[in-house]
Amino acid sequence: MNARKREIDIQKGMLTVAMMLCHCIQFFGKEEYGLQKILVNLINLSTFSGFMFCFGYTNQIAYYRKEWKNSFGKMLKNVCRMLIAFYISGIAYVALVEGKIFRWKFVAEVVMLKKYPGWSEFLVSFAAVLLVGIFLYPIIRRMNTIMFLGVACISCIACYIPYERIHNSWLALLTGSRDYITFPVLQYGVFFAAGILVCKKEIRWNLRILLLTIIAGIPCLITVLKTGFLPERFPPSVWFICGGFVLVYGYYLIAVGMERKRNLYIIEKIAHYFEEIGKTSLYYLLMSNLLIFALASSSFSFRSEMYAYIFFGMLLLIMWYLNHINNAKNGGKQK
Numbered sequence: 075m076n077a078r079k080r081e082i083d084i085q086k087g088m089l090t091v092a093m094m095l096c097h098c099i100q101f102f103g104k105e106e107y108g109l110q111k112i113l114v115n116l117i118n119l120s121t122f123s124g125f126m127f128c129f130g131y132t133n134q135i136a137y138y139r140k141e142w143k144n145s146f147g148k149m150l151k152n153v154c155r156m157l158i159a160f161y162i163s164g165i166a167y168v169a170l171v172e173g174k175i176f177r178w179k180f181v182a183e184v185v186m187l188k189k190y191p192g193w194s195e196f197l198v199s200f201a202a203v204l205l206v207g208i209f210l211y212p213i214i215r216r217m218n219t220i221m222f223l224g225v226a227c228i229s230c231i232a233c234y235i236p237y238e239r240i241h242n243s244w245l246a247l248l249t250g251s252r253d254y255i256t257f258p259v260l261q262y263g264v265f266f267a268a269g270i271l272v273c274k275k276e277i278r279w280n281l282r283i284l285l286l287t288i289i290a291g292i293p294c295l296i297t298v299l300k301t302g303f304l305p306e307r308f309p310p311s312v313w314f315i316c317g318g319f320v321l322v323y324g325y326y327l328i329a330v331g332m333e334r335k336r337n338l339y340i341i342e343k344i345a346h347y348f349e350e351i352g353k354t355s356l357y358y359l360l361m362s363n364l365l366i367f368a369l370a371s372s373s374f375s376f377r378s379e380m381y382a383y384i385f386f387g388m389l390l391l392i393m394w395y396l397n398h399i400n401n402a403k404n405g406g407k408q409k
Contacts, residue, residue, distance in 0.1 A: 079273075080349060082131050085329035087348030089124045090355045092117045094362045095386050097193060101370045103382030110379055115304050119294070119314070120321035122196055122257050123265045125355075127322050129200060130269025133207060134217075138270065142211045149208050156201035159356055161185060163194035163363045170371040188243050190254055193363060199257040202247045203266055206259050217270045229264035233312035250309030261310045265322060278330050287320035350397075358393055365389060 096117040099105050105114045137145040164184040168174050168191050183189040190198060207214055213221075232249065240251035250258035277283070294317025297305045305313035332345040351358055369375055369385065 078353075079131065079135065080345075081326070081329040081333040082128050083349045083352035084332055084345050085124065085325050085348075086128050086352030086355045087350070088325060088329065088352075089121050089128070090351050090358045091348070091390070093121045093359065094389060096121065097362065097366050098386040098389065099382045100193075101366055101382075102375065102377055102385055103379050104377060108379075110382070115298070116321065118307060119304060119318050120325065122199075123262060123315075123318035124322045124325050125196075125200070126203065126262050126265035127269040127272075127326070129203065130266035131273045132269075133204070133266075134270045134273040137207075138211070138215050138217075145211070146208065149204055153201045153204050153208075155356070156197055156204065159360045160194055160197035160201065163197060163360055163367075164189075164191040166364050166367050167191035167194055170367040173371065187247070190243070190246075190256055192255070193366075195255055196257055197359070199247065199259065199262070203259050203263065206248075206263075207266075214267075214270065217267060217274060219271065222264075222267050222271045225267040226264045229261050229315060230312050232258070232260035233310055233315060235260075235309075237309045252309060255308045258309065261315055264315070265318070268322075272326070279327060283323060284320070284327075287323045290316040291318075291320045293317075354397060357397065361393060361396065362389055365392065 096114055099110045099114055103110045105111055133149075137149055161184060165181060168180050168184065168189075169176070171192065174180050184191060187198065235249050237250050237252045240246055240249050241253055242251075243254055245251070246254040246256050246258070248259050250256060250261060271277075293313045294305055297303070297313055305311045305317065307314050329348075332341055332348075335341045336345060366389070
C-alpha cells in the first residue's frame with residue numbers, strides 16, 4: 075500500500091508555487107533588481123533540488139520498498155509521463171517563445187533530446203533520474219547513511235567534471251555540459267538520495283542536520299555577498315549544489331510543522347492549499363508553463379515588477395479553476 079506522506083505533498087506544493095512565481099518574474103518582471111532578484115536567486119537555489127528531494131522521498135514509498143518486478147512497470151510508465159510533459163512544454167517553448175516556423179526538424183530535436191528548450195529542461199531531468207533509478211534499483215533499495223555519504227561525495231566530485239568536453243546531449247543529462255542547459259543527475263543525485271534516506275529513517279527535526287546544511291551553504295553565501303551573484307548554476311558548481319541543502323531542509327521542516335499544527339484553522343487551510351497543488355504538481359508546472367509561454371509570445375507581454383506579481387496571482391486562480399473543473403468532472407477525485 076502506497077501511503078502518501080502529507081508533509082511531502084505540502085512541500086511539493088510550496089515548491090510548485092515558488093517555481094511558478096520565479097517563471098513569472100523571469101518572463102515579465104525585473105529579476106536583475108531588488109526584491110525580485112532575491113526571490114529568483116532563492117528559488118533557483120532551492121526549487122529543483124527540493125523537487126529532487128521530494129522525488130526521492132516519494133519514490134522510496136512508491137517503488138523502493140517493493141521488489142523490482144513489482145515496481146519496474148510503474149517506474150517506466152512514470153518516465154514516459156515525465157518525457158511527454160517535457161515534449162509538450164519544450165515544443166510549446168520553441169513554437170511560442172522562440173517563434174519558430176513549424177518544421178519537423180525542430181520537433182525532432184526536442185523529441186530526440188538533441189535540444190532542451192528553456193524552462194522545460196527540468197522535466198526531462200526527472201525522467202532521467204527515474205531511469206537511472208531503475209537501473210540502480212538493487213543498490214538504491216539498500217540506501218543507508220554510509221551510502222548517502224558516498225552519493226554526496228560523487229555529486230560534489232561530479233561538479234568538477236570538465237564540462238567543456240561534454241558535447242553529447244544525452245550525456246549532458248547525466249554529467250552537465252556547457253553546450254546544453256540541464257539539471258544533471260550526477261550533481262543533483264545527492265538530493266534524491268537524501269529524500270530516500272529521510273523517508274527510510276523518518277527524519278524530522280534534527281539540529282545536527284540543520285547545522286551541517288548551514289555550514290555547507292556558507293561558501294555559497296560568501297560568493298553572493300562578494301559578487302552579488304549565485305555560484306555557477308549551468309552547469310552546476312559544487313557551491314551552488316551545497317547552497318541548496320539548508321533551503322531544501324527548511325522547506326521540509328516548514329511542511330512538517332504545518333502537518334503537525336493542522337489543528338490550527340489558518341495553518342490547516344494553508345497546508346491544504348499547498349497539499350492539493352502538491353498532489354498535482356506536474357499538472358501545475360506544465361500548464362503554468364504553457365500559459366506563461368502563450369502570454370510571453372503575445373502583445374500583452376511586457377516587463378514590470380507589478381505585472382509579474384499580478385500575472386502570478388492570475389495564474390494561480392486560473393490553475394485552481396481548471397483543476398476545480400477537472401476534479402468536479404471526475405467526481406472530486408484526485409489523480
